Amino acid sequence: MNEKDWLFKHLSICALCGRCKQDCPTYNTEHNEARGPRGRLLLLYEAASGNTPADQSLIDRVYSCLLCGACGEVCPSGVDIMGALLRGRSMLKGHDRSFRLLRPLVTAATKSPLLSYRFLTVFKELIGPVLIKKGLLHPGLELDFTPLHKEGTVFQPSRGKKIGRVVFFTGCAVRYLYPYLGKSLITVLNTLGYEVVIQKKEYCCGAPLLGLGLLKKTEELAYKNYELFKKLKADALITLCPTCTMVGNGLYKRLFGISLELINFDDFIVENHQVAGGLSVKAFYHQPCHLRFRPEGASNSLGLLKEMGVEITGSSQSCCGHAGTYSIRFKEQSKRMLNDRVNEFNASKADVLLTSCPGCIYQLSKAVQHDRVLHTVEVVEEAIGEDQS
């Protein structure tokens, strides 16, 4: 079934009740029906039926979604809202003038992330300012780190008995932009007694392609990852990126009928370990959308942090505004969401801003000094270090 037919068939069951709008961050920020899920679905239905032309203003409204998932689980009629939003992007991509250049660029970057990374680091003086001007790169980001894959592929437990073997799905953001987070994860898991395996070659989960409506290309990556990881014998496939988890599990399943069965770091620790810790720090916690709006319910990251002695002085209730290409296409709206989160953080008088997603770290570091924005894995590393010192 092509996308048009799929949309026409599945969206005809929408009762237009509006329940899905309640937690939608774009609807709640702009109070505009066409910037909420019900409005977007109606536009897609009309476009799929041929009643409305797929012009740029319709495309902008459909693409103004963060793909946060807040609308996903609440529909009383059982509409597959996320599936419809993604298929809708795919149906419209040929008419979309806004991202004509970005689509081939992102396709090339996801096909050869290492090559793109090397190109970027070698030519950063030349192309860095252009990317910054276009909003594709934020000025504070250091690009001269050593990518994580150079660190080797198997890391043995540091002491004591081995209690398990886990594979680390690094995700592109950790592997290339924030390798120090990957090192923290390896330290934590080795200290807890796990052998940690990193694949030398891993494929992008496809999230940036999905956001651009490139479903076929995402499917190619999905199957490559599936073939690669299904043959590895391990107790768990762990990641630090909730978006990789959402894509590799729920969206792969929904769109292509396969699943990587990834587990997010926070969930893995909460489910398998008690991390005692006498940390003494005041923190604000920003829960990533993809750890909050999901079929299995929100992660208990806050409980984990409190268990380690972190004093939570505030937490955010909505998206940071990153959402991949959303922050490039809708700069003003993205900035407004970021400012709201930063104002909440400042009002909380916390020392640090904690989150559990490299994408959120990227966005929040645009407005908060990078060394005050930490991933939960860094806090667990600190707590475990304290416990053993």
Ligand code: SF4
């Ligand atoms: S998608 Fe579901 S929740 Fe949203 S308006 Fe339609 S029926 Fe209501």
Ligand code: SF4
């Ligand atoms: S995914 Fe998020 S931003 Fe998009 S329509 Fe649903 S609630 Fe709104």
